[in-house]
Amino acid sequence: MSYDLAGNFNVARPLGAASLAKPALTCPITASIRYVEAIGARVVVPSAGPPCFLDEDLFPINMINGDELSIFPDQTEFIARLTRHGNNNAVMNIPGTAISVSPTDVRVQHCVSDEAVQRPFVHKREYLLEYQADWAEWLHDAKASWVVNNTNLVSELQAWWEPLLAMAPSLRASIGGNCLVKTEGENILIDFPNGKISTYNDEPIKFRMEIGRPLLEGVVRQKAVDWSNSLFLSCRFTAWRDGSYNEYLYNFFKSLSVERMRRAEQEVVRRNGISEKVSNEIELGGYVVQRYCPHRKADLSEFGVIEGDHVVCTLHGWKFQLSDGACLNADDHKLSVRKRTN
Numbered sequence: 217m218s219y220d221l222a223g224n225f226n227v228a229r230p231l232g233a234a235s236l237a238k239p240a241l242t243c244p245i246t247a248s249i250r251y252v253e254a255i256g257a258r259v260v261v262p263s264a265g266p267p268c269f270l271d272e273d274l275f276p277i278n279m280i281n282g283d284e285l286s287i288f289p290d291q292t293e294f295i296a297r298l299t300r301h302g303n304n305n306a307v308m309n310i311p312g313t314a315i316s317v318s319p320t321d322v323r324v325q326h327c328v329s330d331e332a333v334q335r336p337f338v339h340k341r342e343y344l345l346e347y348q349a350d351w352a353e354w355l356h357d358a359k360a361s362w363v364v365n366n367t368n369l370v371s372e373l374q375a376w377w378e379p380l381l382a383m384a385p386s387l388r389a390s391i392g393g394n395c396l397v398k399t400e401g402e403n404i405l406i407d408f409p410n411g412k413i414s415t416y417n418d419e420p421i422k423f424r425m426e427i428g429r430p431l432l433e434g435v436v437r438q439k440a441v442d443w444s445n446s447l448f449l450s451c452r453f454t455a456w457r458d459g460s461y462n463e464y465l466y467n468f469f470k471s472l473s474v475e476r477m478r479r480a481e482q483e484v485v486r487r488n489g490i491s492e493k494v495s496n497e498i499e500l501g502g503y504v505v506q507r508y509c510p511h512r513k514a515d516l517s518e519f520g521v522i523e524g525d526h527v528v529c530t531l532h533g534w535k536f537q538l539s540d541g542a543c544l545n546a547d548d549h550k551l552s553v554r555k556r557t558n
């Protein structure tokens with residue numbers, strides 16, 4: 217099994233893979249360990265991560281000592297946690313490592329010395345600083361390309377978002393308050409209750425974001441439909457909220473097109489129990505599957521896909537075995553699934 221810290225895998229399956237019972241797990245590492253156990257992986261190959269933050273602004277997000285406020289541990293941490301779980305099947309690897317897996321054998325060949333394989337992790341700060349120096353010019357040029365045109369953001373967002381807000385009264389009600397977006401020279405109010413965008417004028421707010429003007433103008437210029445991917449993953453913003461996490465606000469920023477907003481609104485309507493009566497089962501790729509995801513009840517007719525031997529709910533990526541509905545993310549969240557018979 218190869219693993220990246222975003223939760224993607226390639227799997228070397230054993231003969232007769234077994235499922236093991238463990239409590240529900242949520243963070244990427246613990247969820248990954250859960251997958252390893254669920255399929256009884258003979259080989260686990262942590263790969264494709266973590267990201268290295270080379271820009272000075274973001275360098276502190278690198279997890280170097282382990283006590284940083286960071287969600288990006290590296291493969292040594294994953295292997296250590298796997299070992300603590302009693303599993304010693306992980307293979308340390310770097311780009312260029314060759315791993316041969318046969319029914320009887322696992323062979324690992326590095327193209328550099330063992331010391332060189334370990335160096336990025338054992339001397340991580342030094343390694344990252346060298347890496348940063350290599351990319352300094354590129355980073356400088358990339359940041360120089362972030363332009364500010366002094367676009368009138370309020371009027372741009374009015375034209376783009378107000379029609380979307382009008383489509384989503386239930387989503388707006390579930391967000392339940394105003395959001396202030398602050399940027400250099402412009403404070404923008406997203407008035408969710410009334411579905412309006414305006415210049416902020418000291419209205420009460422429930423959420424606040426501060427985003428650098430070049431980046432904000434960039435996503436507005438691109439009409440980026442998913443600000444979660446296009447902006448928030450950059451970690452270049454700050455946020456505040458009054459009260460607990462509101463997933464509807466997050467869904468709003470992921471749904472900035474007509475099609476996406478339609479789905480987001482339907483999902484809220486369904487969750488609020490005011491949708492018309494629909495069947496509790498759907499058909500998915502030759503299988504009859506319960507309509508609502510056991511995780512947070514996403515409608516699998518919208519969010520479900522078949523991937524190999526699994527049903528995947530694309531809302532949060534939970535996986536369920538087609539053979540028996542067992543959930544790879546949590547024991548007590550089985551999905552009802554059967555092969556269609558006619």
Ligand code: FES
Nearest residue numbers: 509511512529532
């Ligand atoms: S609702 Fe979260 S994975 Fe389905």
